[in-house]
Amino acid sequence: MSPNNVKTNILLTGATGYIGGEVLSQLLEHPKFSSFNITALVRSPEKAEKIRALGVQVVIGSHTDETLVEKLASDADVVIATADADNLEALRATLRGLKKRYEATKVQPALIHTSGTGVLCDTAFGKYATDDIYDDLNPDQIETIAPTQPHRNVDLEIVAADKEGYVKTYIVLPSTIYGISTSKLAELGIQNPYSIQIPALIKNSIARGQGGVVGEGKNVWPHVEISEVAEIYVKLLDAVLAKSNPGHGREGYYFAENGEYTFSVLGKRISEVLVELGKGTNPEVITVSDEDAMVLANYGLASNSRCRANRARTTLGWNPKKTTEDFYGSIKAELEAVLKRI
Numbered sequence: 001m002s003p004n005n006v007k008t009n010i011l012l013t014g015a016t017g018y019i020g021g022e023v024l025s026q027l028l029e030h031p032k033f034s035s036f037n038i039t040a041l042v043r044s045p046e047k048a049e050k051i052r053a054l055g056v057q058v059v060i061g062s063h064t065d066e067t068l069v070e071k072l073a074s075d076a077d078v079v080i081a082t083a084d085a086d087n088l089e090a091l092r093a094t095l096r097g098l099k100k101r102y103e104a105t106k107v108q109p110a111l112i113h114t115s116g117t118g119v120l121c122d123t124a125f126g127k128y129a130t131d132d133i134y135d136d137l138n139p140d141q142i143e144t145i146a147p148t149q150p151h152r153n154v155d156l157e158i159v160a161a162d163k164e165g166y167v168k169t170y171i172v173l174p175s176t177i178y179g180i181s182t183s184k185l186a187e188l189g190i191q192n193p194y195s196i197q198i199p200a201l202i203k204n205s206i207a208r209g210q211g212g213v214v215g216e217g218k219n220v221w222p223h224v225e226i227s228e229v230a231e232i233y234v235k236l237l238d239a240v241l242a243k244s245n246p247g248h249g250r251e252g253y254y255f256a257e258n259g260e261y262t263f264s265v266l267g268k269r270i271s272e273v274l275v276e277l278g279k280g281t282n283p284e285v286i287t288v289s290d291e292d293a294m295v296l297a298n299y300g301l302a303s304n305s306r307c308r309a310n311r312a313r314t315t316l317g318w319n320p321k322k323t324t325e326d327f328y329g330s331i332k333a334e335l336e337a338v339l340k341r342i
């Protein structure tokens with residue numbers, strides 16, 4: 001990014017994870033890959049070796065090592081953070097490093113951070129579908145989100161840093177990401193190929209032999225397929241490098257969704273697949289126990305979270321193709337994969 005530096009220094013955290021592995025796989029195929037100087041911060045020495053073999057620099061360490069994170073960020077033109085939406089200290093270390101980068105180069109580096117639409121969670125407990133739908137092209141509406149909401153403390157510090165002027169910040173907020181990754185890093189056994197919420201719901205359902213919902217399961221969440229969510233990161237990087245001035249700071253929230261699902265429909269689908277696979281007998285959905293409701297609530301599965309990814313579509317040209325039918329249709333493969341793992 002700096003005029004004296006032909007290559008763009010990119011620091012990536014979470015490269016062995018579901019999101020980060022997908023992003024790195026797409027960066028490996030990027031037409032400008034040879035102009036990227038990617039450094040991945042990775043914990044596993046074995047996986048580090050495999051990533052190095054792909055032409056990526058690797059530093060072995062944890063993002064809990066704040067000195068290391070600060071140093072790595074101080075060398076970066078762009079930080080893509082996919083390891084942990086909620087690690088405030090890692091974020092602060094990253095920002096300290098990026099500030100040093102700015103002071104040294106007088107060019108604002110970019111931070112592309114991963115948050116999540118869990119920030120929009122309400123207390124529906126399955127009783128209703130909310131009409132509150134957040135539009136990421138409406139920063140005034142985004143600013144009404146309470147600071148006590150999940151991920152929000154981190155997101156607010158990111159936007160404050162952008163306002164200070166030493167960094168341009170972009171926050172990607174994936175919704176329920178689904179699909180078993182088939183990326184290059186997943187194929188090589190480097191990347192975790194599985195998501196979080198759907199496998200958790202499926203595990204809970206397998207234990208019961210029936211799909212379950214909290215309350216009446218009327219609550220609604222958005223969904224997005226794993227390779228399509230990674231495209232947002234790549235398109236953001238492209239826009240940053242092209243200096244096309246994508247929305248940043250308070251205008252830099254990018255929801256990732258391509259449709260919505262209702263938990264009662266999802267629960268019924270899980271019940272049907274359990275019956276089909278001989279792991280259940282009742283194709284209907286049941287209200288879960290209070291104990292299971294608390295487990296599911298911890299994954300956001302008792303709440304509503306509704307938004308529209310208008311910013312990525314209109315300003316980045318993001319054009320996801322997967323449908324809500326694809327989302328429901330992914331359940332059988334997810335269930336078979338969970339059955340193999342338990």
Ligand SMILES: NC(=O)c1ccc[n+]([C@@H]2O[C@H](COP(=O)([O-])OP(=O)(O)OC[C@H]3O[C@@H](n4cnc5c(N)ncnc54)[C@H](OP(=O)(O)O)[C@@H]3O)[C@@H](O)[C@H]2O)c1
Pocket residue numbers: 013014015016017018019020041042043044061062063064082083084085086114115116117173174175176177178192194195196197
């Ligand atoms: N999956 C979703 O549907 C979704 C949706 C919205 C938001 N998010 C958020 O996005 C973030 C990433 O999610 P994910 O699904 O990609 O999770 P994941 O598959 O568990 O990946 C997490 C990645 O972060 C790395 N990591 C964790 N702690 C680290 C540390 N102390 N130092 C260095 N690396 C560390 C992991 O490395 P190891 O391989 O060493 O463990 C792994 O590469 C999470 O905060 C999650 O809440 C996820």
